[in-house]
Amino acid sequence: MDLLLSATMTAATSKVEARRRAREATRRANEERAARDKANIDDAADFLVAVGKVAEVETWQKERLAQLRAQVDAEAAKRVAGHRAKAGAAVARMQGRGETLTTIAARTDVGIGIVRTMARHAPKCEKRTAGNGSHALGLEALSGPTAQGVDPHADQPPADAASA
Numbered sequence: 188m189d190l191l192l193s194a195t196m197t198a199a200t201s202k203v204e205a206r207r208r209a210r211e212a213t214r215r216a217n218e219e220r221a222a223r224d225k226a227n228i229d230d231a232a233d234f235l236v237a238v239g240k241v242a243e244v245e246t247w248q249k250e251r252l253a254q255l256r257a258q259v260d261a262e263a264a265k266r267v268a269g270h271r272a273k274a275g276a277a278v279a280r281m282q283g284r285g286e287t288l289t290t291i292a293a294r295t296d297v298g299i300g301i302v303r304t305m306a307r308h309a310p311k312c313e314k315r316t317a318g319n320g321s322h323a324l325g326l327e328a329l330s331g332p333t334a335q336g337v338d339p340h341a342d343q344p345p346a347d348a349a350s351a
Contacts, residue, residue: 272308275305276309276310278306
């Protein structure tokens with residue numbers, strides 16, 4: 188009977204010990220899982236913040252590119268307008284010397300459509316006459332020096348120099 192009692196006690200002790208070990212292993216596994224979950228939560232938060240920042244940068248980039256595009260477009264339009272006005276003024280001066288758009292196109296080896304387009308961009312000069320009460324100079328007076336003492340054709344070579 189001693190043998191039976193000893194075997195039963197050993198079995199009971201080993202079963203109690205097995206439960207204790209199982210509980211300890213479960214506790215360690217739960218602690219490891221909790222630590223892993225905490226680390227995953229921290230990393231998931233970092234991930235979400237970083238993804239949000241990426242989206243903010245992409246939005247900023249689109250807005251900044253739109254601003255820069257608008258600035259470049261405005262500067263380009265300003266430059267183009269200046270060049271068109273200069274080309275139109277040149278066409279107007281040639282017309283003032285009796286040239287037609289067709290002859291201007293032939294002499295410059297540019298299509299008539301471009302010459303017409305540039306002529307539309309010639310600076311507009313108001314033609315005022317003394318008859319309407321204004322004593323301003325008419326268009327004819329602009330061929331000489333203006334009232335401010337600036338010759339609008341000063342940057343142009345003399346007519347006889349162009350034919351040489």
